[in-house]
Amino acid sequence: MHPTPATSPQQPEHRPAAAPATSATSGTEPTANVVEVEPTATAQAVVPAAVQPAAGELARLAAQEAGTQLTPAPTRLGDVVPAPEQVRPEPAADFTLPADTTIRVSPDPTARAVAERLADLLRPATGYPLPVVEADHPEPAGGLALVLAEQPALGLEGYQLDVTPTGVRISAATAAGLHHGTQTLRQLLPAAIESTTPVRTTWTLPGGSITDRPRFPYRGAMLDVARHFFGVDEVLRVIDHLARYKLNHLHLHLTDDQGWRIAVESRPRLTTIGGSTAVGDAPGGWYTPADYQRIVAYAADRHLTVVPEIDLPGHTNAALTAYPELAPDGTTPAPYTGTDVGFSYVDPANARTYEFVTDVLEEVAARTPGPFLHIGGDEAFKVKGTAYTGFVERVQHIVAGLGKTAVGWHQLAPAAHNEGRVLQWWGTDGADPATADAVRRGARLILSPGNHAYLDMKYAPDTPIGHDWAGLIDVRRAYDWDPATQVADVPAAAVLGVEAPLWTESVTSLAEVEFMLLPRLPAIAELGWSPRATHDWAAFRARLAGQGPRWASAGIAFYRSPEIPWPGSPTDPPATSVPTPAPRPRDPHTGRG
Structure with missing residues (x-):
């Protein structure tokens, strides 16, 4: 995935995400913790005076900034990230949500699920009951309508959103399209809609219509849960961030030298032994089958597909500590908690290796409804030539036999491949003849250039966490590249999409994950969703600035990049410190805490 990073000082263990605040249960008059907001010409809403900390001191810092600096400007119809394909404002057609707003929805269980999630999203800040009612031909009627309807021009994920004086109508061919439309609606409301406690203000949406659809079918982010383990609730919180910006894939890097994070019932020592460690003295852990299914289901409810990665043949020290017979010399390696790469591998000449691979991939595939299995393939420095390509080809064949499409890092390029194989390109130099040749032989690409899309890179020299082997990546560097032209001699039609990895x-901790995700994740999301014609740095930075009050209202501590004109004083320095979060509770699998 990347060259050996310098070992950095370890932070204390992270803790699970806080439970969501309970929403108002009835009536239209919030009774507790209500914040009065007077809409003005310069601000529709400010955030609650007391934002509940989501992750220790970082959240406190975000709340402090929200209360004193991040006063949002009035929302305009085009103030959306990712940028919509078409925006047609109608200034005289604004709509204000009344307290008795009803959400009407087509009589379809998938559409109703989207409507219920929208109601759950809007209830805490508005305090409104927001009942969901099914109707054969739903119309806003003074509220909100979610309509399943044929939309051939918008594909499977596009939507049409219309705001008129009589309400808001979102129409789409699928529940995924309706979901994306609700995320746009969310951004058209005042920033205080992200509050977890009631805010008394006017909930007005700007009038007009939006027609929108994605540029690329694959839009994702990766979370490395192997180097440091993140619990289920923390992963669910990351999924929420991805869904907000219309990403549709979560890639989980489940195995590496430092830890094995997914239970395989036929190979129990993978987790009881291989899952017990992490980088430094951090606690290990793993996902039980029920844990993994909870993540998969939560993602699916938000129209994201989970892509599990079992990294092979390298990055396997944790597996070898559990099953040393797979090692080239058959000896048991010591557990590894450092950050070097390229030293471990399963023996490609050993028949038991392929029995192991089959056992693991069969179980993971059976629990994964999505089409992809990621098989890694990077940095296996000690497996060379035909030993490497032969191994990869056999594993790809196993994946195909399970009815899945193999995804691998672009080091897989020289190997022969099955139809539809996907390479994930993380290079920094667009001249890559091997990858271009693989594309000519039928491979497709997911673009994750290390010098643009790697979210573990530092923002600036003084960023206290992260690496800089691919350079510093502030927001503009994350935004200013084109997936369609990134790799020389690769046609745009071969690009499946984009992904932002976070090693x-x-x-x-979750606080540090969010600090590294935001504000760069929306930049990658826009590259995956928005048409190239909308790509404009000045326009993007202005729209992104409007996200700051929303994150602060939700208690998220994000990096206040000096490249972005955040609302408030332009002389205030960006928040770059990453204070230590509170320790996490004892892990149920490892007993460590």
Whole structure:
């Protein structure tokens, strides 16, 4: 995935995400913790005076900034990230949500699920009951309508959103399209909609219509849970961030030298032994089958597909500590908690290796409804030539036999491949003849250039966590590249999409994950969703600035990049410190805490 990073000081263990605040249960008059907001010409809403900390001191810092600096400007119809394909404002057609707003929805269980999640999203800040009612031909009627309807021009994920004086109508061909439309609706409301406690203000949406659809079918982010383990609730919180910006894939890097994070019932020592460690003295852990299914289901409810990665043949020290017979010399290696790469591998000449691979991939595939299995393939420095390509080809064949499509890092390029194989390109130099040749032979690409999309890179020299082997990546560097032209001699039609990986050698807590995700994740999301014609740095930075009050209202401590004109004083320095979060509770699998 990347060259050996310098070992960084370890932070204390992270803790699970806080439970969501309970929403108002009835009526239209919030009774507790209500914040009065007077809409003005310069601000529709400010955030609650007391934001509940989501992750220790970082959240406190975010709340402090929210209360004193991040006063949002009025929302305009085009103030959306990712940028919509078409925006047609109608200034005289604004709509204000009344307290008796009803959400009407087509009589379809998948559409109703989207409507219920929208109601759950809007209830805490508005305090409104927001009942969901099914109707054969739903119309806003003074509220909100989610309509399943044929939309051939918008594909499977596009939507049409119309705001008129009589309400808001979102129409789409699928529940995924309706979901994306609700995320746009969310951004059209005042920033205080992200509050977990009631805010008394006017909930007005700007009038007009939006027609929108994605540029690429694959739009994702990766979370490395192997170097540092993140619990289920923490992963669910990351999924929420991805869904907000219309990403549709979560890639989980489940195995590496430092830890094995997914239970395989036929190979129990993978987790009881291989899952007990992490980088430094951080606690290990793993996902039981029920844990993994909870992640998969939560993602699916938000129209994201989970892509599990079992990294092979390298990055396997944790597996070898559990099953040393797979090692080239058959000896048991010591557990590894450092950050070097390229030293471990399963023996490609050993028949038991392929029995192991089959056992693991069969179980993971059976629990994964999505089409992809990621098989890694990077940095296996000691497996060379035909030993490497032969291994990869056999593993790809196993994946195909399970009815899945193999995804691998672009080091897989020289190997022969099955139809539809996907390479994930993380290079920094667009001249890559091997990858271009693989594309000519039928491979497709997911673009994750290390010098643009790697979210573990530092923002600036003084960023206290992260690496800089691919350079510093502030927001503009994350935004200013084109997936369609990134790799020389690769046609745009071969690009499946984009993904932003977050490696966690130095990232130890949910607070630090969010700090590294935001504000760069929306930049990658826009590259995956928005048409190239909308790509404009000045326009993007202005729209992104409007996300700051939303994150602060939700209690998220993000990096206040000096490249972005955040609302408030332009002389205030960005928040770059990453204070230590509170220790996490004892892990149920490892007993460590």
